[in-house]
Amino acid sequence: MSLLQVREVTRSFGGLIAVDRVSFDVHDGQIKAIIGPNGAGKSTLFNLLTCFDRPDSGSVLFEGRELFGERPDRVVRMGVARSFQNTQLFEEMTAHENVILGTHARSGSSFTPAALRLPSARKRDDLASQEADRLLRLVGLESWRGSLAADMPHGLRRLLEIARALATSPRLVLLDEPAAGLNTQETTALGEVLYRIRDHGATLVIVEHDMGLVMEVSDEIVVLDRGCKIAEGPPRLIQKDPAVIRAYLGEEDADEL
Amino acid sequence: MGAPELLQFALAGLKNGSIYALVALGFTIVYASTGVINFAQGEFVMLGGMLSVWAHSTLGLPLPLAALIGILGTAVIGVVFELLAIRPRKDGDPLALIIITVGGSLLLSNLARHVFGPSERSLPAFTAGPSLRFLGATLERQSLWIFGLTALAVVVLTVFYSRTRLGRAMRACSINRTAARLVGVDPKRLVTISFALAAALGGLAGVVTTPLTQTAFNVGSSFGIKGFAAAILGGLGNPIAAVIGGLVLGLLESMSIAFLSSTYKDAISLVVLLLVLFIRPQGLLGRGGREKV
Amino acid sequence: MSLLREHWRKLALLIVGAGVAVVPLFVTGTDARYVLKVLSFVGINALIVLGLALLFGYAGQVSMGHAAFFGLGAYASAWVTKSLGLPWLVGLAAAVLLTAAAGILLALPSLRLKGHYLAMATLAFGEIMRIAFVEAKGVTGGPDGLSGIPYASIGPLSFDTPQMNYWLVWGVLVLAIWLAANIVNGRPGRSMRALHGSELGTMASGINITGIKVRVFTLSAVFAGVAGALYASVVGFVSPSTFSLHLSVILVAMAVLGGTRSLAGPLLAAVVLTLIPYADAILPGLSREVMTVIQEWEADVYGLVIIIVILFMPGGIAGALRGVFVRGGEAK
Numbered sequence: 001m002s003l004l005q006v007r008e009v010t011r012s013f014g015g016l017i018a019v020d021r022v023s024f025d026v027h028d029g030q031i032k033a034i035i036g037p038n039g040a041g042k043s044t045l046f047n048l049l050t051c052f053d054r055p056d057s058g059s060v061l062f063e064g065r066e067l068f069g070e071r072p073d074r075v076v077r078m079g080v081a082r083s084f085q086n087t088q089l090f091e092e093m094t095a096h097e098n099v100i101l102g103t104h105a106r107s108g109s110s111f112t113p114a115a116l117r118l119p120s121a122r123k124r125d126d127l128a129s130q131e132a133d134r135l136l137r138l139v140g141l142e143s144w145r146g147s148l149a150a151d152m153p154h155g156l157r158r159l160l161e162i163a164r165a166l167a168t169s170p171r172l173v174l175l176d177e178p179a180a181g182l183n184t185q186e187t188t189a190l191g192e193v194l195y196r197i198r199d200h201g202a203t204l205v206i207v208e209h210d211m212g213l214v215m216e217v218s219d220e221i222v223v224l225d226r227g228c229k230i231a232e233g234p235p236r237l238i239q240k241d242p243a244v245i246r247a248y249l250g251e252e253d254a255d256e257l
Numbered sequence: 258m259g260a261p262e263l264l265q266f267a268l269a270g271l272k273n274g275s276i277y278a279l280v281a282l283g284f285t286i287v288y289a290s291t292g293v294i295n296f297a298q299g300e301f302v303m304l305g306g307m308l309s310v311w312a313h314s315t316l317g318l319p320l321p322l323a324a325l326i327g328i329l330g331t332a333v334i335g336v337v338f339e340l341l342a343i344r345p346r347k348d349g350d351p352l353a354l355i356i357i358t359v360g361g362s363l364l365l366s367n368l369a370r371h372v373f374g375p376s377e378r379s380l381p382a383f384t385a386g387p388s389l390r391f392l393g394a395t396l397e398r399q400s401l402w403i404f405g406l407t408a409l410a411v412v413v414l415t416v417f418y419s420r421t422r423l424g425r426a427m428r429a430c431s432i433n434r435t436a437a438r439l440v441g442v443d444p445k446r447l448v449t450i451s452f453a454l455a456a457a458l459g460g461l462a463g464v465v466t467t468p469l470t471q472t473a474f475n476v477g478s479s480f481g482i483k484g485f486a487a488a489i490l491g492g493l494g495n496p497i498a499a500v501i502g503g504l505v506l507g508l509l510e511s512m513s514i515a516f517l518s519s520t521y522k523d524a525i526s527l528v529v530l531l532l533v534l535f536i537r538p539q540g541l542l543g544r545g546g547r548e549k550v
Numbered sequence: 551m552s553l554l555r556e557h558w559r560k561l562a563l564l565i566v567g568a569g570v571a572v573v574p575l576f577v578t579g580t581d582a583r584y585v586l587k588v589l590s591f592v593g594i595n596a597l598i599v600l601g602l603a604l605l606f607g608y609a610g611q612v613s614m615g616h617a618a619f620f621g622l623g624a625y626a627s628a629w630v631t632k633s634l635g636l637p638w639l640v641g642l643a644a645a646v647l648l649t650a651a652a653g654i655l656l657a658l659p660s661l662r663l664k665g666h667y668l669a670m671a672t673l674a675f676g677e678i679m680r681i682a683f684v685e686a687k688g689v690t691g692g693p694d695g696l697s698g699i700p701y702a703s704i705g706p707l708s709f710d711t712p713q714m715n716y717w718l719v720w721g722v723l724v725l726a727i728w729l730a731a732n733i734v735n736g737r738p739g740r741s742m743r744a745l746h747g748s749e750l751g752t753m754a755s756g757i758n759i760t761g762i763k764v765r766v767f768t769l770s771a772v773f774a775g776v777a778g779a780l781y782a783s784v785v786g787f788v789s790p791s792t793f794s795l796h797l798s799v800i801l802v803a804m805a806v807l808g809g810t811r812s813l814a815g816p817l818l819a820a821v822v823l824t825l826i827p828y829a830d831a832i833l834p835g836l837s838r839e840v841m842t843v844i845q846e847w848e849a850d851v852y853g854l855v856i857i858i859v860i861l862f863m864p865g866g867i868a869g870a871l872r873g874v875f876v877r878g879g880e881a882k
Contacts, residue, residue: 052753076756088751090744101744104737105756111765114736115729121736168756294670296614345861353860355666356612356806360856363799367850478795482677485670524681530674534667535659 003028003172003203004049009058011044018044020227021058026172031194031204033214036224037248042207043085045224046176049205050082051075062172076105081170083161085177091150095141095160098149099132102167135163138200139193155186159193172203179210191217215239223247258515261393266515267508268391272400272469273483274507275407276302279462280484281491281499282414283455288493290430290444290451293351296358297338299481300365301459304331306472307369309464310378320383327464328457334365335456339449362477370474382468403465410461411500414454418496427451479523486530492540501542570720574713581834586712588831590784593719595804596820597777600723600730601770602805603816607868608734608742609766611661611668615676616801619649619771621683621793623778628699628788629689638702642779649775653768661763668767676798683790695789702783715784722780726773730813733769738762743811796849803852807859809866819867823852 002025011019019041026032036042047053049060051072060067067075076082081102090098107128113121136142139159144152149160158178165173178194179187187210194217198204208214214221215235223231223238225247231238238244280302287295309327312318318326342357383402388395418424426442427450462480463472470476483506491502506526513525533540577585598616605611626648627641652675660671683690690696702709702718709718733739741762744752752759782788804823808816827848830836859866865873 050754052750071758071760072753073756073758076754081756082754084750084754088748088754090747090751092747093743097740101740101752101755101757104741108737111733111738111769114738115733117732117736125737164751164755294666296673342857342861351666352610352612353864355669356802357857357860359612359614359799359802360853360860362853363796363803364850364853364857367847367853371846371850482673486674489670520685524678527674527678527681531671531678534671534674538663538667 002026003063004205005059005061006049007059007061009045009048009055009060011041011048011053011055017227019048019055019224022222022224022227022229024222024229024232026203026205028203029198029201030219031198031206031217033218033221034205034207034224035209035211035214035221039226040224040247041227042224043176046082046174046207050080050174052082073105076168076170079169079171080174081105081165081168081172082174083158083165083176083178085180087157087161089149089157089161089164092148094146094148095136095152095163096129096132096145098160099135099163099167100128102135102164103128103131105168132163132167135166138166138196139163140189155182155189158182159190162193162197166197166200166202170202172205173197175204175206175208177207177209179208179213182210187213259393263515264392265394266511268394268396268400270508270511271504272403272507273510274487274504275403276462276466276480276503277483277487277506278500278503279407279410279458280480281487281503282410282496283458284485284488285493285496285499286427286451286455286458288488290427290448291343291349291351291354293354293358294485295452295455296355296481297361297365297477298358298455298459298484299477299479300362300369301331301335301456301477302463302466302480302484303366303369303472303474303477304334304456305460305463306380306467306476307373307378307463307474308460310380310467310472311373313380314378320381323380324383324464328460331460331463332453332457335452335459336449338365338456339452343448343452344445362481366474366477373474375474377471377473378467379471380464380467383465397469399465399468403469406461406465407500410458411496414496423447423450482530483526486526486533489530489533489538490541492543495542498540498542502540505541567724570724571717574716581831583712585831586716587784588825588828590712590716590719590780591828592821592824593716593723594777594781594784595801595824596817597719597723597726597780598774598801599804599808599816599820600726600813601773602801603808603813604730604733604766605770606802606805607808607810607812607816608739608746609763610746611763611767612666612802613672613767613770614669614795614798614802615656615672615674615679616770616774617793617795617797618672618676618679619652619774620778620781620797621679621788621790622652623649623775624782624788624793625683625690625696625778626775627779628696628782631783632696632699633689638700638783639704641782642776645775645779646772649771649778650768653771654764656771657764657767661760661767672798673795676793676795680790680793680795683793690788690790693790695787696782697787699782699786699788701786702780709783719780719784722776726776727813727817734813738765742766746811800849800852803856806856807866809868809870810864812866812868812872815866815868815871823855826851 004026007023008021009019010021022045034042034045048055051067051070055068062078062080090101107124136145139162141156141159141163144156149157152160162175179190182190191213194204218235220233221235221238222229223244230243230247231241280298283298283301284295287293305327308330309323312326313320313323338361342361343354346353346357382399384398386398388397418428427447430444430447487503487506488499490506491498506529509529510522510525514522573589574586598620602613602616605613623645626644630636630641630644631638656671656675657668660667684693709715741757744755745759804820805816808819825832827845829844830841863870
């Protein structure tokens, strides 16, 4: 059974249909990319999958359980983590603390142990701290441990947000344009991090503009155009798909293909 | 209970409801321009009453002039309050502004106590004479003034919102804060005007109700709560809904006196307020709208 | 360096704590009773403001009805100890349970919504309780209130002197400060600081924002309830006029003046603002005329303080102190 089943998902704003009956599956251990020209509905779909927005109709099953109607934070605790196109870090906290907050998803913020300073609270904090250090190493940010998020360069902030997402112990990680604003070198580093994440057992869905990265890392690609899915398949086939080429032709990104 | 008694209660309910409607309109107008509940709205009712009493009994001015002073004076105070206490907070953070209006409420009522004294004050009825008989029920002449002036205020406000450029800008602004700038009106000015309007409406409520209910420095908060309950009941953000909310609340109150006990009259509006907040926060007439996270 | 600062902090807290503890030994003479009673009021208000500081400064919400939780706690413990004749601790437990239940019932529906519905819901709740205190005559004694409420006692230990009352109130306050500080410095505090930084980021970290706010509000309601139980046994008399909207607003003023993301600031503000109308308790030389003027203008000043603090020193006392220390640190 697939990890994530997206079925007939539709969302419209006023009269405009942003996502139109989109269906696809994400299998365990895959890296799946969602691409499409500007305004294709990628970000809308992304927010629907993570329950930051509600669809008009359709369903999304994660491990066989319906996600639609759940609160975003509950979806995270169910095992679906996300990053943001515009990074949403805790600017006045250190990189280490940012990642620790991700661990709150699993171990909660319960008041009583904290208020009474029970040994269990202390033990949990130690574990969270170690886990955060491990994840900072995983994304290559160990030397930034004590820096404030606000002081970190753009490319690294994206990696920090990915580390925070991983700290929630997800089975599925959705990344919203992780390469946006990164230079070539940073993008290559990001690609490696994505592989490492998959090797650690998480499944990835990335919405991405950078074709090079998408073609390189993804196992399968879903192509959206004007809200509809127009193609789905492995990168080699997608590159040759006439519908995809037509969709991108009127676009400035056409030459990137 | 016979029909005349029922009518009697209904008239009393509509009379109070009209006052609540005026206060609720004030809440709605300020909410539309700032996104904030103005906890000082009730003090405008108190100020309207107090200023007109002062103009009439202390200065000895004729009643119509005193009433006008009550309304305009309150509007001026509303503007001054906005300029001194709301505008300087540039980020417009709703929590900050709410707390400021809480402080403003405390300050205005106590300043009024120092200026006008702690005792209850009253005005003579606008039109002297015995109560009118109407289908077996009696109606004070002042109630007609309350109905008439409330209706007039609603009409003037409707015309202002639909026919004037400023009014249209204010309506646009309530839908989208940046829209005001698009129609070429400074949003800061709209906030000031909304406070002037809200204060004038509160002042009007205070002026017309004082001959019947008297006034004192500390009546503001109870008018505020009733008006706020009415605004929430109708659905914040829509003037017509505020008026309907006010009338419905007034009727609910007087019917609770008729069928339950006068003990619970004040509790009714509070319970209504809580129920609406919890069950239907968009109000009776508010659009459903999805809750976006 | 931070370790050193930590040590200094602990030392400072120890000195303040010891100072607070020995006060009753030095307050003697004819006024002792009055002075200690005033200082007990200070502790009681500080306890309520501590909860409001968590709510306002950390969870970004405001309550307009904390006087009602205070009253609920006071009436609950008064009724249990006086009318039912049960031990004081049972009364305290009743106060805690009742205020916790009311807190959850209010917070759950209003905090689910975006915006500041809690402020309005608590305002309505406060007014409903005020009416209930007057009307539920069988329990509350109606407008005349309840008198002859027994002193607090725990087993053989009876808090029946002003000194003992003082120690009871301030002992409970210290315990509450410890709890609140642990929460602020622990996981819930970190979650709330995160919320302050980025709401979307907090949700993406799987943190249940509503849950945290509901718990903070409930805790603040319980603090007020405990303060009420203390008040009932210290004063021996409760009446509905105490638990007014006016008191709720003044409590908010204390929390606002104290500042956000701080416990020390609001506590200091509670101490200072509570003492103003009783200034003659700590400054015995004050003439009756001065006291009259103070009491006459007290409310105006509170209103003005709220506005000025929010407009011109949004960090409150805590922010101002932080400013001084940070600047001092940089100068070195």
